[in-house]
Amino acid sequence: MKRKLFITGIVILLIMQLNLYGEIEKSARATALSGAINTLYDINSIFYNPAGISLLTGYNLSLSFMPLYNVENLYYFRIAAVIPVKNFNLGIGLFREWLSHIYSENNFTATLSHSFSPYISSGINLKFNLINAPSKNDVSDIKDTLYYITFDIGAIIHIFKYLDISFTGANLTNPTISFSEEDLSKEKLRSFVIGEKINIRDYFYILLNEQFKENKEVIFNTGSELWLYNTVAVRIGFNENKGYSMGIGLKTGRINFDFGLKAYEYLGNLYQFDLNLRY
Numbered sequence: 001m002k003r004k005l006f007i008t009g010i011v012i013l014l015i016m017q018l019n020l021y022g023e024i025e026k027s028a029r030a031t032a033l034s035g036a037i038n039t040l041y042d043i044n045s046i047f048y049n050p051a052g053i054s055l056l057t058g059y060n061l062s063l064s065f066m067p068l069y070n071v072e073n074l075y076y077f078r079i080a081a082v083i084p085v086k087n088f089n090l091g092i093g094l095f096r097e098w099l100s101h102i103y104s105e106n107n108f109t110a111t112l113s114h115s116f117s118p119y120i121s122s123g124i125n126l127k128f129n130l131i132n133a134p135s136k137n138d139v140s141d142i143k144d145t146l147y148y149i150t151f152d153i154g155a156i157i158h159i160f161k162y163l164d165i166s167f168t169g170a171n172l173t174n175p176t177i178s179f180s181e182e183d184l185s186k187e188k189l190r191s192f193v194i195g196e197k198i199n200i201r202d203y204f205y206i207l208l209n210e211q212f213k214e215n216k217e218v219i220f221n222t223g224s225e226l227w228l229y230n231t232v233a234v235r236i237g238f239n240e241n242k243g244y245s246m247g248i249g250l251k252t253g254r255i256n257f258d259f260g261l262k263a264y265e266y267l268g269n270l271y272q273f274d275l276n277l278r279y
Helices: 001-019 028-034 044-046
Strands: 060-067 072-083 089-097 103-119 120-134 142-160 163-170 178-180 184-189 190-199 202-213 218-228 232-239 242-251 255-264 268-278
Touching: 001 184, 028 232, 028 255, 028 268, 044 072, 044 089, 044 103, 190 242
Parallel strands: none
Antiparallel strands: 060 072, 060 268, 072 089, 089 103, 103 120, 120 142, 142 163, 163 190, 178 184, 190 202, 202 218, 218 232, 232 242, 242 255, 255 268
16 A cells, blocks of 8 residues: 555645646757757757758767666657758657656657758648556556657757847647646646847857746747867756756767756756767
8 A cells, every 4th residue: 555655646736746846858958958958959849940960960869768766667769750851950859757667758750850050940740649547546557648749840040140030839738737646747738938049159049938828828948058169068057947057068079968956955966967979
């Protein structure tokens, strides 16, 4: 009985974390920058702003696997790939969070992005989310399967040398899923993000994001990235809901490594490592 109550508590904690703190960031770079990457050209823009993969060249692959917080048997896995197709870039992404065999969330994302010029890029993605959760009467096994389908659109515009701006519309079908037996719900509110990238130097820039949710909540997050000798990146970020974060990046030819760190008050530290390959 105690074990069942413990597992139920962990699942409830996980769901509350996803609702109150927001989902974990989908890459170590995004973690370090507190999610303010909507105006960057990055492989993991698949999960943020689909326009952000439009200027990537060649074949790109990014991998991440890590334990989450201080919860035993709670893990996260992500893989993202970008493939050039004629005048477009095709992005495919998958991330999965799971607690043993009790709870799992699986997201599949397909992205199509195009650059009209070096100054204007746009993209669209389609997301399918599948959640497996325990029932109230038997928390020892998965009983409920829930899913939703939604899509995002995005654009990045290079205004002049010192300023880029971006626009993203996320979860445009406004899907909501409910864990009726637990009287809990996870709502994916429709939201719009305006992002700015202020280029202080070629090797140093500041990122700003303003997210406007359909429930009239406004979330502000910011980050900055400094490149040393075009090899090592130092990153810091701030999100008004999640607090501060930091991280580093290492660029070595066709292989890049990223690390991000975010401390949560109740859930402990989140460490994120990424391996990025380019061919």
